[in-house]
Amino acid sequence: MRRLLLAALLTLAPAAAVAQSSVCLSAIPDDLRSAVEQDNWKILQPQDLTVRDLPVWKANHAGQCPGIASGNFYPRAQSSYIIALIRRDGERVEEQTLLVTLDKKNKTETSVIIPPVAVNAVAVVWKVPRGHWRGIDGTTASISHDSFVSEQIISTATQYYYDGQHLKSFPLSR
Numbered sequence: 001m002r003r004l005l006l007a008a009l010l011t012l013a014p015a016a017a018v019a020q021s022s023v024c025l026s027a028i029p030d031d032l033r034s035a036v037e038q039d040n041w042k043i044l045q046p047q048d049l050t051v052r053d054l055p056v057w058k059a060n061h062a063g064q065c066p067g068i069a070s071g072n073f074y075p076r077a078q079s080s081y082i083i084a085l086i087r088r089d090g091e092r093v094e095e096q097t098l099l100v101t102l103d104k105k106n107k108t109e110t111s112v113i114i115p116p117v118a119v120n121a122v123a124v125v126w127k128v129p130r131g132h133w134r135g136i137d138g139t140t141a142s143i144s145h146d147s148f149v150s151e152q153i154i155s156t157a158t159q160y161y162y163d164g165q166h167l168k169s170f171p172l173s174r
Contacts, residue, residue, distance in 0.1 A: 024065035028081055032101060032108065041085040041097070043067040044122055048086060048093065053153040057124060066124035071146035074162050077102035082113070082125045082148045093122055098150055100167075113160065113167065114150070123150045133159060135170030 024045045025033060037043060044067030049057055057066055067084040074080050080102045087095040098114035128147045134140050147161035149172065157172040 023063075024068070027065045027068045027070060028083070032081065035108070036083055036085060036099060036101070036110065040087050042087070044084040044086050044096075044124065048122060049124070049153070050121070053121075053124075056153050061124075061126055064126060066122075066126075069125045069127040069148045071127040071148070073100065073146050073148060074102050075145060075164060077104050078106075079103045082127075084123060084125045084150070086119075086122060087116070093119060095119060096122055098123070098125065121152045121155060123152045125150050128159060133170075135159065135172060136174065137171055139170035141168070141170065 025043060028043075033043065043065070046054060046057065046066060049066060067086075069082040071080065071082075073082065080100060083099045083101065085097050085099065086093045095116045096114075096119045097112065097116040099110055100113055101108055101110045126149050128143075128149055130143050130145055130147070132140070132142050133147070141159075141161060141163075143161045145162060147159055149157050149159050151157035151172075156174055158169050159172050160167055160169045162168075
């Protein structure tokens with residue numbers, strides 16, 4: 001009986017990972033995904049997180065994709081996405097980059113927030129609503145649009161926001 005149960009669980013595990021992946025990637029339009037997933041760069045998904053980081057992500061951001069944050073990040077954009085991309089070398093994540101895509105007047109613009117960099121741990125992204133925020137360094141910001149956080153779970157986190165003209169940031173943890 002135990003062997004039968006174990007076999008059933010092992011059979012269902014890949015299906016659950018695929019379902020989780022498709023739910024994650026449904027957070028952005030297919031044409032946008034095709035545009036950013038090039039040259040072996042892939043959007044960061046739950047299955048890319050370490051065994052240590054995945055439960056923390058799920059507990060704090062259930063149902064969200066660790067590589068996609070959508071919101072009203074830029075004042076003159078109709079919609080915008082923050083996208084964390086990774087590039088693997090076999091099983092190991094070798095590099096990561098962070099992009100913002102802005103839909104302005106039905107034209108998509110993509111900019112690099114963090115250029116490709118070698119990583120030992122991936123950084124997830126998530127949206128923060130507008131409001132008054134304070135960094136651990138004492139920086140305060142009154143943010144009138146959504147902002148986002150790039151975080152290495154159980155490590156460093158930085159909050160980014162547009163001040164109307166420029167992208168600014170402050171540390172949340174080190």
